[in-house]
Amino acid sequence: MIAPAFSPEVAAARAAGAPLVALESTIITHGMPWPQNLEVAQQVEEDIRKEGATPATIAVIDGILHIGLTAEALETLARAKGVAKLSRADLAVCMATGGTGSTTVAATMIAAHHAGIAVFATGGIGGVHQGAEQSFDISADLQELAQTPVTVVAAGAKAILDLSKTLEVLETLGVPVISFGQDHFPAFWSAKSPLKAPLRLDDPTLIAQAHDMRRALGLPGGQLVANPIPASDEIPAADLAPIIARAQADADRHRITGKAVTPYLLQRIFEETAGRSLTANIALVRNNARLGARIAQALCTIG
Helix, strand or coil, X not given: CCCCEECHHHHHXXXXXXXXXXXXXXXXXXXXXXXXXHHHHHHHHHHHHHCCCEEEEEEEECCEEEECCCHXXXXXXXXXXXXXXXXXXXXXXXXXXXCCEEECHHHHHHHHHHCCCCEEECCCECCECCCHHHHCCECHHHHHHHHCCCEEEECEECCCCCHHHHHHHHHHCXXXXXXXXXXXXXXXXXXXXXXXXXXXXXXXXXXHHHHHHHHHHCCCCCEEEECCXXXXXXXXXXXXXXXXXXXXXXXXXXXCCXXXXXXXXXXXXXXXXXXXXXXXXXXXXXXXXXXXXXXXHHHHHHC
């Protein structure tokens, strides 16, 4: 087993059996510009601390898997250029070659489980892309949820994806999709989509109990907690739908494919909403972090 490097704060929490919440680092290196990326990362970590848990931001730095970053390491990562974006396929290669990379949902789940962290808060998961019946473009996040026992708190899947097909794949893979506090599956920047969520729970303790019951039953994989963005911060789905459609049509016209699609669409949506999409993104990440901390606390009580 590879021994990761724990930050002093995370090491102390582990020693005390205190609740921990994993955080991805792609949002820092690829999600927004300096210095806003550092400011948001610090805000999210502080949100978790205020809820009584310890944040563990995960990244690979010079080939070392870091579970939790010091203030200095967080700033260094936020300033870094040319950082790799790591998923299951390239995490090990980056570490073996001494590289530096930020972790996506899949890679963060792997690292969190490796470090004994059961809860991970993020923005939105990847999923089935529009036109996947031709491109076969399906995020590795879905398979990761099916095999790695981590509870992932997200505002659903990114609204640029095919949400209906994403839910179908998650059902096929046996991943519990639990909507928090509402019956409908959230749509990232919007609190609700037209799709009914497979499951609903309104209490972080019940979510923690469901996680623990899966472990007791020997079921593989984790669970997705779909936490809607607060209504005060959302962009209504009716406003977003034509913007997403135009961005997707432009991507098709310019023959943008593969890994280039998501950043292209997100940038176009940012421009078309005059920055509202990024403001909403920050709000939902912080909201997910707070819920993740409450679930982590409940898991410690159960344990």
